[in-house]
Amino acid sequence: MDSEALPTLQHSNTPLLLFSDYHMHPQGHRVQRYTQELLQPWANSARSLGLRDIAFTDHDRYHLGIEFDELNRLRERNPDLRIRAGIELDNDPVHSPAGRKWIEKNWDKLDFVLGSVHFLERADQMFDSVPDGAGQFEHRNIDEMYADYFRRVRQVIATGLVDALAHLDLIKIHGHRPTENIGTFVDDTLEFIRARNLAIELSTAGWRKPVNELYPSDPIIESAIKKEIPFTTASDAHSHVQLGENFARLTDKMAEIGIRRVCIFEKHKGVQVPLQL
Numbered sequence: 001m002d003s004e005a006l007p008t009l010q011h012s013n014t015p016l017l018l019f020s021d022y023h024m025h026p027q028g029h030r031v032q033r034y035t036q037e038l039l040q041p042w043a044n045s046a047r048s049l050g051l052r053d054i055a056f057t058d059h060d061r062y063h064l065g066i067e068f069d070e071l072n073r074l075r076e077r078n079p080d081l082r083i084r085a086g087i088e089l090d091n092d093p094v095h096s097p098a099g100r101k102w103i104e105k106n107w108d109k110l111d112f113v114l115g116s117v118h119f120l121e122r123a124d125q126m127f128d129s130v131p132d133g134a135g136q137f138e139h140r141n142i143d144e145m146y147a148d149y150f151r152r153v154r155q156v157i158a159t160g161l162v163d164a165l166a167h168l169d170l171i172k173i174h175g176h177r178p179t180e181n182i183g184t185f186v187d188d189t190l191e192f193i194r195a196r197n198l199a200i201e202l203s204t205a206g207w208r209k210p211v212n213e214l215y216p217s218d219p220i221i222e223s224a225i226k227k228e229i230p231f232t233t234a235s236d237a238h239s240h241v242q243l244g245e246n247f248a249r250l251t252d253k254m255a256e257i258g259i260r261r262v263c264i265f266e267k268h269k270g271v272q273v274p275l276q277l
């Protein structure tokens, strides 16, 4: 591994080293059966970025593409990487019931399940589609939408099938803000996360969306730190070229906030690993 190419911290004496990306979509936005041709470029990207621990987390509606044998072959071909079998469980009213059943059936083969809310009242459109999803927020009470969103997050947690929450404040994606302090909407959810011993991700995807802000926002991160909720690091890459996107920036952010450990998962068991070199 070339240490010159690794992200280093500029604002602290103690460098941090991010080494894991736990949110990646090799299938992108359609079913594409796992093959070495599909997956190997992701392993190559990870290696070139200095990432050593990665989790594939395709959307549950594409579960038919996931092949555990192909993941095992990929592990054999890339013994220097830890490659986790994962999935992103959505709250898709049409497809996620089948996704939940698939997760239950394959629980022991999976290392990691992300829980997500992409759907509000409309069953036919993810509210986080850009730009069309912003239409769902027009002429609406934004506080009520935030409350509804976090209620749905708690429903995903209550399935008992998730290890970590993805993009916890995705509701802000188009830039709509509640009138009250975010804590009013999120505290019960963080308590629930803590009680269930789940992690939340620090997702750089927010920096490429209209809101242009890390998921989750600083007050949520600070509250999660107080509650001792562990964090994963994530790019939500939908192409291998997006893998580890903005991780140097995330490194700075984590140092500034004081997060010095990340959580990794094997067969749903989370372990916190120090980030110092």
Ligand SMILES: [Zn+2]
Pocket: 088, 116, 118, 166, 167
């Ligand atoms: Zn998502």
Ligand SMILES: [Zn+2]
Pocket: 023, 025, 088, 166, 236
């Ligand atoms: Zn995702």
